[in-house]
Amino acid sequence: MPDKITNDKLAINVQGVTKQFGTLKALDTVDLKARQSKVTGLLGPNGAGKSTLIKIMTTLLSPDDGRVMVDGVDVLADPSEARKRIGLAGQYAAVDDFLTGRETLYMVGRLYGMDSPQAKKRSQELLERLDLVDAADRQTKTYSGGMRRRLDLGASLVATPHVLFLDEPTTGLDPRTRLQLWDIIRDLVKQGVTILLTTQYLEEADALCDYIYVVDHGKMIVEGTAESLKSSLGQDVIELRVSDAQLARAKEVIEQRLKTEVEVDDLTQRLRVRTTSGTDDLLAVAAELKKAKLTAEELSVHRPSLDDVFLAVTGHSAKETK
Amino acid sequence: MSGVSNTLQIVNRNVKRNFRIPQLLIFSSIQPVVFLLLFNFVFGGAVGPESGGNYINFLLPGILAQTALFGAIQTGVGLAEDLNKGVVDRLRSLPIARYAVLAGRTIADSVRNVVVIAIMLAVGYLLGFRFQEGILYFLLAIGVIVLFAYAFSWVSATVGLLLRDSETVQVAGFLWVFPLVFASSVFVPVATMPSWLQVFANHQPVTEAVNAVRYLMQGMGSGDAVWHTLVWIAVLLTVFIPIAVWRYRKIQ
Numbered sequence: 075m076p077d078k079i080t081n082d083k084l085a086i087n088v089q090g091v092t093k094q095f096g097t098l099k100a101l102d103t104v105d106l107k108a109r110q111s112k113v114t115g116l117l118g119p120n121g122a123g124k125s126t127l128i129k130i131m132t133t134l135l136s137p138d139d140g141r142v143m144v145d146g147v148d149v150l151a152d153p154s155e156a157r158k159r160i161g162l163a164g165q166y167a168a169v170d171d172f173l174t175g176r177e178t179l180y181m182v183g184r185l186y187g188m189d190s191p192q193a194k195k196r197s198q199e200l201l202e203r204l205d206l207v208d209a210a211d212r213q214t215k216t217y218s219g220g221m222r223r224r225l226d227l228g229a230s231l232v233a234t235p236h237v238l239f240l241d242e243p244t245t246g247l248d249p250r251t252r253l254q255l256w257d258i259i260r261d262l263v264k265q266g267v268t269i270l271l272t273t274q275y276l277e278e279a280d281a282l283c284d285y286i287y288v289v290d291h292g293k294m295i296v297e298g299t300a301e302s303l304k305s306s307l308g309q310d311v312i313e314l315r316v317s318d319a320q321l322a323r324a325k326e327v328i329e330q331r332l333k334t335e336v337e338v339d340d341l342t343q344r345l346r347v348r349t350t351s352g353t354d355d356l357l358a359v360a361a362e363l364k365k366a367k368l369t370a371e372e373l374s375v376h377r378p379s380l381d382d383v384f385l386a387v388t389g390h391s392a393k394e395t396k
Numbered sequence: 397m398s399g400v401s402n403t404l405q406i407v408n409r410n411v412k413r414n415f416r417i418p419q420l421l422i423f424s425s426i427q428p429v430v431f432l433l434l435f436n437f438v439f440g441g442a443v444g445p446e447s448g449g450n451y452i453n454f455l456l457p458g459i460l461a462q463t464a465l466f467g468a469i470q471t472g473v474g475l476a477e478d479l480n481k482g483v484v485d486r487l488r489s490l491p492i493a494r495y496a497v498l499a500g501r502t503i504a505d506s507v508r509n510v511v512v513i514a515i516m517l518a519v520g521y522l523l524g525f526r527f528q529e530g531i532l533y534f535l536l537a538i539g540v541i542v543l544f545a546y547a548f549s550w551v552s553a554t555v556g557l558l559l560r561d562s563e564t565v566q567v568a569g570f571l572w573v574f575p576l577v578f579a580s581s582v583f584v585p586v587a588t589m590p591s592w593l594q595v596f597a598n599h600q601p602v603t604e605a606v607n608a609v610r611y612l613m614q615g616m617g618s619g620d621a622v623w624h625t626l627v628w629i630a631v632l633l634t635v636f637i638p639i640a641v642w643r644y645r646k647i648q
Contacts, residue, residue, distance in 0.1 A: 132489050135648050157491040168482035170409065172416040184405045185490050187398060213416070229486065 084143070085110045085237050085268035086131065091140030093126055093292075100126045101137070102292045108237075108270050108285070113263055115283030116272040117380075119388065123292040124272040125165070128241050131270070132162045145236045145268075158186075161230030165242040168226060171215035175206050175225050178214065179232055186233040200228040204258065220251035227258065238262065240271040244278060256282060276380035286380075290388045303383045310352030311382060312359060314345050315372040321345075324368050331362045349375075399493030406487075406500020407507070413474070414508045424470065425512050428463040429519050435459065435583060436523055443584050453528075454616075456520040457537070457609035458582035461602050463512055464545035465577055469569030471505045471549040472556030476565045479557075484647065498640055502549040509545045513538060527613040537612035540625055544605045547632035554636050557643035576602045601628040 086108035093101040101123045108114035116124050129135035131142055133153040142149040145159040169178055176197050183193030201210045204224040214222060223243065230238060240259070244252040259282060263269060273279055279286050280300045287297045296303060316324045325336045325345060332355055337346045349355045352375040363370055414420055432455070440451040475498075478484045487497050517525070527534045555572070556565045579593055580586070580602040586594050597603055605628070607621035 129485075129648075134485055134488055154491050157489060160489070162486065162489040164482045164485060168486045170413065170483065172413050173409065177412070181405055181409055182490070185402055185487070185492050187401075187491075 083110045084108065085145055086114070086270060087141075087143040088127070088131065089141045091127070091130060091137045091142060093123075093130065093135070093137045099292050101130075103140070104289070104292070104294055106287055106294070108268060110268050111263060111266045112284040113259065113269045113271065113282050115279040115286040116270065116289060117274075117276070117279055117286060117384070118272075118289035120274075122289045124289060125241055126292075127289070128162075128239050128270075128272060132160055132239050133157055158233070159236045161233070161235035161238045163223075163227045163230040163238070163240050163243060165245055169214050169217075169222055169229065172213055174211050174213055175201060175217070175221075175228075176210045178225060179228055182229045182232045196232055200231060204228045205254075218251075220247055220254065223247060223251070223255060224258070227255070231262075235267065237268045237270070240269060242272055242274065245274065252278070276384060280380050288384065288387055295387045296383070300380060303380065304378045306383070309348040309350055309378065310375050311378055312347045312349055312352065312356055312375045313372070314359070314370045314374070315343065316345070316363075316368060316370055318343065320368045323366065324363065324370075327362050327366045327368065328359055331358055344372075399496060402492040402496035403499045403503065406496050407504045410474070410501050410504030411507050414504060420470070424467055424508055425515050428459060428466070428512060428516055431462065432456070432459045432516060432519055432523070439583060450524070452520060452523045452525045453614050454610070455583070456516070456525045457613055458580075458606045460513060460516060460541050460609060461544065461580075461606045462577050462582050463516060464509065464541055464605075465548055465573045465602065467505065467509055467512065467545060468548035468552040469566065469573060470552075471502060472552035472554075472559075472565045472569060473562045474505075475501055475553055475556035476560050476562040479560055479647070480562065488647070494645060495641055498550075498553055498644055502546060502553060505549050506542055506546050509542055510538075513541065529613060529615050533612040536622075537609045540608050540612065540622065541605065543629050544601070544625060547629045547636075550633060550636040550640055554640045554643060557640060557647070576600060581606050601625070601632070604628055 084107050086106065088104060088106040091101055091104045092099070104123070104127060106114075106116070106127070116127065118124050126135065130137050131144060131149065133149055133156055136150065144156050147156045147159060149156045173181070179197035179200055180193045183196050184190070188196065201207050204227065206221060206224060206228070209217060209221060214225060217225065227240075227243065230240075243259070244255050247255065256278070259269060259271075271282070283300060285297070285299055286303060288295045288303075296306070298306065314324070321338070321343065325338065328345070328347060329336050332347060332349065334347060334349070338344070339346065347355070347359070356373070356375045360370070360373060414424070435455055436452055440455070443451060443454075475484075478497075484497060527537075551572075552565075552569065555568060559565050559568055579589070579597045580600060581597065582602065586597045586603060589597055604621050604624040607617050608625040610616040611619050611621055
């Protein structure tokens with residue numbers, strides 16, 4: 075099955091990359107592999123090293139040590155060849171306020187070496203595809219945040235890149251616009267583009283990524299598919315909320331019954347118990363609370379979310395780091 | 397060849413920037429005209445006699461040099477802005493010549509200078525300015541001032557790449573530009589300054605450029621100022637282009 079083999083080829087292979095800024099070790103012998111025509115996610119809190127790694131993979135920054143192959147090109151040895159094969163959309167949506175959408179795409183096309191008719195044709199294609207035709211001849215200062223992101227993404231697609239780097243592509247977007255961008259990303263993958271994206275939204279990683287790396291303090295902590303990361307925690311989570319007055323008593327009762335530790339989330343005052351048999355234990359907890367004349371305001375069991383994974387491996391929730 | 401084509405695209409982008417952002421256009425064209433009017437009517441009476449009787453003929457070449465330097469500050473400011481907005485990162489991720497971003501910016505600023513100089517000359521004409529030495533020398537004078545401004549754009553680009561924050565670059569711009577503009581022959585004859593200051597004022601590039609333009613437009617002073625200015629331009633370009641390109645490569 076030759077198809078399978080091509081699919082398995084690595085589009086990105088990062089080995090032992092280290093980068094130091096002064097006394098700060100931004101990246102510490104980091105490895106990362108991304109398979110062709112898949113979405114690979116890079117997750118981590120702010121300052122974890124995600125953007126530094128993106129900059130290194132896109133030739134904007136040289137590492138102190140390590141090897142970076144992108145689309146079969148050694149990025150450090152031949153950066154100009156690498157630049158022909160990649161696209162980058164950064165987290166700032168770096169489009170010029172004073173240019174129109176069409177002018178932006180045309181300029182990028184010309185910079186990639188297209189002649190004028192080619193660049194015009196390509197701009198029109200992308201404007202149509204990204205639903206920007208109506209706004210094409212307006213200066214981008216009149217664009218909404220979502221339109222700017224789409225144009226920025228368009229600029230990174232002008233030269234039909236093999237590998238696309240998206241640095242927090244949906245940060246700050248409203249949910250509807252986010253879903254729209256997800257569709258565009260899925261579409262690109264279908265056409266064979268390899269995508270590496272960073273995000274702070276775990277549900278985004280869950281929805282889009284075939285494979286996920288979690289980075290913190292410049293180190294890769296865990297990697298795997300969303301499913302395998304979740305099941306690596308191996309356990310269901312029972313969550314319940316009781317009134318402040320009953321908190322200590324409820325904790326004690328449940329710990330006695332299930333013979334396991336109950337975590338208390340300081341922020342939300344929720345009690346959390348990890349368990350291997352979620353439903354049985356849920357019923358047991360309910361019975362025990364009733365017996366002790368305690369009232370649970372909420373009681374549920376759920377599979378671990380990526381947020382739980384994040385919490386388990388980094389020691390803090392993804393949301394509180396922003 | 398592709399480097400030239402890349403540069404032209406960046407020139408095009410920056411020309412649009414210079415002419416489409418209203419604040420930039422006003423700052424670069426109205427402000428020098430206000431200076432011209434103010435200095436002509438405020439200083440004209442006092443300094444007029446010292447300058448040989450016709451102050452506007454003395455002042456306009458000076459204001460052209462001043463405009464060149466004030467305009468140069470914007471090269472660094474614009475570059476710092478592009479750095480912070482991620483525009484430079486986007487351009488650096490494209491397969492284009494490394495010098496294109498800097499060359500494109502400085503050349504676009506020269507285009508703006510030509511337009512601003514034309515406006516100044518028109519206003520100057522209304523105020524009574526006339527060139528005396530023929531059209532050839534007049535055009536040569538314009539060429540010298542545009543080249544002079546170009547050289548200082550590279551100085552400013554270097555400052556922009558070193559400081560990297562547009563407001564800081566703006567403030568720092570006045571620090572290095574003010575002494576050059578005011579301790580020169582722009583507004584008043586150098587002979588009216590204290591002798592220690594004359595040493596600096598007589599040899600610094602702005603005085604040389606102003607004297608060169610006065611010589612070419614008005615036949616004032618000596619023609620030595622022309623080649624002195626050209627040497628200054630060559631020195632500035634030789635020193636600051638490599639530094640700016642080196643800093644650009646070092647951007648992280």
